[in-house]
Amino acid sequence: MQLNIRNMNTDFAEEILDWKYAAPYDFYNNELTSDALKEMLENQYYAVLDQNDKLVGFFCIGDSARVPIGNQFGAYSEELIDIGIGMKPELTGQGFGFTFFSFILEHIQGNFNDVQNRLTVAKFNQRAIHLYEKFGFVKKIEFKKGSTAFITMVK
Numbered sequence: 001m002q003l004n005i006r007n008m009n010t011d012f013a014e015e016i017l018d019w020k021y022a023a024p025y026d027f028y029n030n031e032l033t034s035d036a037l038k039e040m041l042e043n044q045y046y047a048v049l050d051q052n053d054k055l056v057g058f059f060c061i062g063d064s065a066r067v068p069i070g071n072q073f074g075a076y077s078e079e080l081i082d083i084g085i086g087m088k089p090e091l092t093g094q095g096f097g098f099t100f101f102s103f104i105l106e107h108i109q110g111n112f113n114d115v116q117n118r119l120t121v122a123k124f125n126q127r128a129i130h131l132y133e134k135f136g137f138v139k140k141i142e143f144k145k146g147s148t149a150f151i152t153m154v155k
Contacts, residue, residue: 002051008058012047015038016058021089024124027148028086031098033094039064048104056086056096059104065118069151073143075152080118081108095154097131105126116154 006012015034017040030036039045047056065084066076076082089102090138108117119137121128129139129151137153144150 001056001099003100003138004049004055005107006047006049007041008045008047010037010041011046012055012058013045015055016040016047016086016097019086019089021092025092027122044098048100055101057085058084060084061108065120067143069145069153070120070141070143070150073141075120075141075143075150076086078116078118078120078154080116080120080154081104081112082120083108084120093127097127098134101131101135108140117155118155121152121153123151129153 014032014037017030017036018118019029020026021028042077043060045058045060045064048059048065049053049085050056058079061081063082065082070076085101085104087097091100105117117137118140119132121132123142135155138155140152140154142149
């Protein structure tokens with residue numbers, strides 16, 4: 001799969017916000033609202049497309065990749081590059097994650113030299129945690145928002 005990055009636009013954002021994941025990953029489902037659309041269009045969100053210019057996923061960097069309540073637990077006290085990712089539901093669990101995340105990580109590292117990266121992941125998402133560990137990310141801080149536990153991971 002050959003991937004490329006495009007700036008987020010309304011069409012991509014609307015498609016992403018309409019994605020529906022199967023349980024337990026339905027935790028990541030969004031709703032297409034004006035606030036959600038504004039978040040994706042006004043912050044550092046990027047679309048990831050395949051060789052046919054079809055949307056396969058997205059990533060964001062900075063504050064948008066953080067879970068705000070994590071600030072209360074010191075999860076984001078270090079100045080690192082925060083990364084958030086999402087893959088089209090039909091493509092998850094099929095072995096594309098490594099290629100997808102590798103491409104994103106390479107892009108970020110190529111644009112932000114010598115800065116460590118951080119991810120925040122729901123603790124139940126062992127599939128994602130396993131992927132991140134393959135890239136050398138290690139678990140750092142755990143915190144909760146309601147009944148959901150989150151982990152920050154740093155590389």
